[in-house]
Amino acid sequence: MKKIFSFLFVAGFILNAVAQKKPVYFPESDLTITGAYYYPEHWDEVQWERDFKKMSEMGFEFTHFAEFAWAQLEPEEGKYDFAWLDRAVALAAKYKLKVIMCTSTATPPVWLTRKHPDILKMREDGTLMDHGSRQHASFSSEIYRTYSMKMIAELARHYGKDDRIIGWQLDNEPASNVDYGKDAEKRFRAWLKNKYKNIDALNKSWGTNFWSNTYTDFEQINIPQHSQWGMNLYQRLDHSRFCDEETANFLDLSAKEIRKYSTPKQWITSNYIPNYESRYIGNSKQLDFVTYTRYMVYGEHNGTGPKGYRVGEYSRIAMANDYFRPLSPNYGVMELQPGQVNWGSINSQPIPGAVRLWLWHVFAGGSKLTCTYRFRAPIYGYEQYHAGIIGTDGVTPTRGGLEFEQYIKDIKLLRKNKSKAPLPVDYLKRKTAILYDPDNTIAINQNKQTVVWDTEAHVLKYYKALKGMGAPVDFIRDSTDFAQYPVIVLPAYQQMSRKLIAKLTDYVSKGGNLVLSTRTGHQDEQGHLWEAKHAEPIWPLIGAEIEFYDLLKPHASDNVEMGTNSYAWTSWGDVLKPTGNTQTWATYAGDFYAGKAAVTFRKAGKGSVTYVGPDSNTGELEQAVMQKLYGQLNIPVEHYPPGVIVEYRDGFGIALNYADKPYEMKLPRGTEILIGKTTLNTADVLVWKLK
Template sequence: MISAHRIFSHKQNKRGDVSVKSIHQEALTLGVCYYPEHWKESLWREDLQRMKAYGLTVIRIAEFAWNKFEPEEGVYTFEFFDRFMQVALEEQMQVIFCTPTATPPTWLSEKYPEILNADLDGTLYRHGMRRHYNYNSPVYRRFCAGIVEKLAAHYCPYPNVIGWQIDNELNCEKDVFYSESDHLAFRTYLKEKYKTLDNLNECLGTVFWNQTYSDWNQIFLPRPTYQNSANPHLALEERKFISHSVIEFADLQAQIIRRYAPKGQYITTNGLFGHVDYDELVERSLDFIMYDSYPLFGFERKDQPPKKDDLKDRNWSWNLTRARAISPNFGIMEQQSGAGGWVSGIATPMPKPGQIRLWTMQSIAHGADYIGYFRWRTSWIGTEIYWHGWNDYSNQPNRRLEELKGIHHDVAAIERLAGAKYQARVAVLKDYPNEWDGDTDQWSAQVNRLSDKGWFEAAQLTHTPCDFLYLNETVTLQALCQYDLLVYPHAVILTECTANLLRRYVKQGGTLILGCRTGYKDEYGRCPMSPMPGFAADLCGVEVTDYTYLSPYDEMEQADWNGSMIEAPLFNDILEAHGSTAKAEAVYRGNYYDGKPALVSNKIGRGTAYYYGAAFSRQTAEAFLHKLQFAAPYQGILELPEDCELAVRQKDGTNYYFVLNYKEHEARISVKKRMTNLLTDEQITGPYELAPYGVLVLKESLA
């Protein structure tokens, strides 16, 4: 076997004083997903050679190919993929090898139906789709361990294997599980956590509606009930249990691969999907996270009419921000390269000329150092025959392949940006318990959706780079202090420990914004008999004296903030300032609480905490950014219209400004400092017309 130059490794980066896991490469790299089992062997070498001509040097393979390795129970064969791997070696193509556990073979599903997932009433999902298994079946775990062991032992020694993908899109399609194995595993999980039934009954409030358990065997994951309204505290535990199951399943595979993988081969998986604590997953089992980016979902045809102010493909920067919160430098395992569509259920248009280049740069702008496209050639068989790759069915040259040539040129021009860090002084705080509690809590769900959208769009349209920071027990004060402004829109579940950490952040000079319904619940989702907002009261110098969900018949509630009217949508906490350092900054205008405080500030040490008694629309979030002087931190360097996104990455004393035009018309910008556009090597200053779907990467030395 010949050697292949390894460009991948992994390393620990710092977020504050806590290590986080990132991809590490010598250069930005392009790759593509390839399915040799779908094509004649006579195409393999030509395909790999054409890939390299377009700058694609990495392929991902085998995630749906279990039957090629184990055509019947206990019978393993590697001949097919050995032939392909030999061609890949000869062509010096690097390989990300996948474990094929996302699609168990037919013989396994039929002989062992206990491996199948089930719906809420226990009906099994039968073979014929994908991801139809459950994580907790001992039988499935045994077969998964077997196939992973065989593949790792056989393919880890290949010098062109640079990494491993575990499964494929964990919790995609279905992120709830109700098989018999899941019910049994859930009981074990609760026993280990709560120890006694008395403790479980107390913490989960089972006395309500006579749900008290007297035997562990009485406990199930949620099952069909009248209106399907399960115990909300048990439902929160269900979400935690699902995440636990996913992580156990991934770790089973990761531990096997690590026994065989030489130094430099990484382990990852592709996300992001519901009911998974990705921070714990990466910390425990992976070297970094990969994301699958499909911006064309922003143009998917649906029954309801599109919203005029929707950011469409630009919304995918929200997901990229989330990926960056897990791994500051990450990879894209699947980047859109053509129309998306299944035979049923999904239909999107073909990307317009320039859009794939734009989306590639969108991913890179947010910290992606590897871009793998889905897929090389459009499938001619199966459910995804309308999900296009670079090549159409005909395998003839097309305009998208011409665009790939330009992308290859652009990435080569900026390849040394690998490792550059996204720059943001504003962060939105998130946590998994509140996300999962919002699955069943409709009060929380609606304010969360509005405020997430409001803060994202406000940051985008004011050109204020923004991070996410997920809170857990490992996050330190130093990690928070990287940011001048933290926004925790609706910390409905707020522990004393988290409140104390936030207080220390404010005391050291930080600015903190909290929104309505903060501190309403404890860690189990119960509402304690104490004044609201619970542990946020002392932090914000505030008490909630009344509260209301806004009726659809109410006019849009507003708050008067020193003469400026800001929106106060969906839910209103009526506030009262408490303490010598607390001050009412804004009052409600309208409804029965007209003139009552809507916004209270509280000085703590060198910083200020704000409690706003409503959700955050785009207009509200923009008002906070402007009034507190956090908006547009780079306006002295670049003047941009709302149609363009600004992202900044920094490395070795140099800022790299990505300007992305998401519109099909030119964008007029102003460059206020002479800088080099790395994509063309031209010097730019003053007014500039950015082409439709155009991109600039401007270099500024900070020395």
């Protein structure tokens, strides 16, 4: 009996340890939770209780503190004041609001910047940033790192075991740490030495024999002047990698400091702007999951139709969902636009219903939490005229606030109507991955070859085609297990190792289907052109030679002919010569290589490989190729118009309409509709329960 008890005790201890290692931060029964930023330091304390009471009455489940409050947390060096924040946490808890605590490293106090001005970022021209903004201190500054970690440690000691705190946000919208200061230069040299080990290896990788760039010692290397014409491409590329890594490891240091004092129940994240050429996103290994920020109407995107700018470009939330979700077990949205903003080029009013549409779109992608900036609209500071959930009078909900309130009620309805139904079989059959590496994008963008080229726009042509076909999409890296995806798309994957080529070849032989687009495989993983014929290492994979590529003038588009249709192209075209049994699906027209292959397809092993040579002007060619391929593979697809998104999660179907025309959603007879109607007007949402 004693032995059995001992065994059960040990087994229970192990299970408990596993449970502590992987706590459940977001119970499945919640589906998702919703919160709002609040800045106690911005408001008279007599108003706090009124505000938290209103926040709770509107259905919000958590709030968010201390994002930019270092000056209030540490008003003098080494003297900390948490009393005001304690009172705010207590009032939030009184109204059943959990708290996300934020480190305030985006805004150092003035006593620190004046005592140590060298913590400020130095621009390329040698001038220093100054106090009065945010993100003006350098993650590369050793002094700044020291002071930051001291402050974070004090904050974590105070709140790390507080059950009212559900998690931590590190910094705010951290960006690549570009700094030309002395510490940054010193750390860059150390980073290079750690990467290359010896100067000969660096010279070989950077190709320094070109233009007499050769170095004999790491101390000779400065931070490259990115504005200087002809600067070594590989030095610039490595410097951008270093800047991203400085951001990632600063966040890791912050997380480690919190974990010295916090309970495992408290999670740690950071909120990123979805820049798809940022390597630091997902590269902080100490975070429990990632979150993103998304603003949809600020003058930069026209959306669909003449008034589409009021609802926003539908791919912005869709792609952010599909990019962030594969990076961590959970993901969330830490800042979602609550209404009109102030910092864009043209700060229009969103169309009524747009805020609720965005909330549902975030949910549709699988988000575990959604938070909005901010509960109360600011009445002073840089972000005057930025809407909140409550207007400038402090009591009246804005239209966006009412839409948040409605969404929260909708989620409560879903919680009462749980479904254990599996996702639709046809939906899962068209599950597709886009193989994407931000390092590759940066390498292309610093040497585009033509001003017409736009890497993100090129990726979006394939992405939008897939979403129009109703495909669930994951953005993946080359370390991912490819076998789980029937189709993988590689848009403009220019830098490619032989190891990756072998992995892709194996994937195809076992039944996978590859789509490779223009500019793929032209260089090795170091960004060097192959010492071979142009892109020759991928010829056996695609079943064709790439004879050459062409770049057209913006005023002189040519066409690609596929079946009875013609598609205009301008920016880049790989001209193909099929070999063996490779089929030609489309040909070039209008120039000296008219009739040459533009799109090829071959069966290989149990799978297939499609190569799309040109980057079309509108994305219609890419859409036609994808539809033909899925037809050939007997993968069932939908035909949603641009702006209509349909996703499935947790036993529910969600349809969203960003388009300027109504869309009629066809559902099986007897489907239980929980929210909305099958006729979706602009900004409408439809939610139904799966059987």
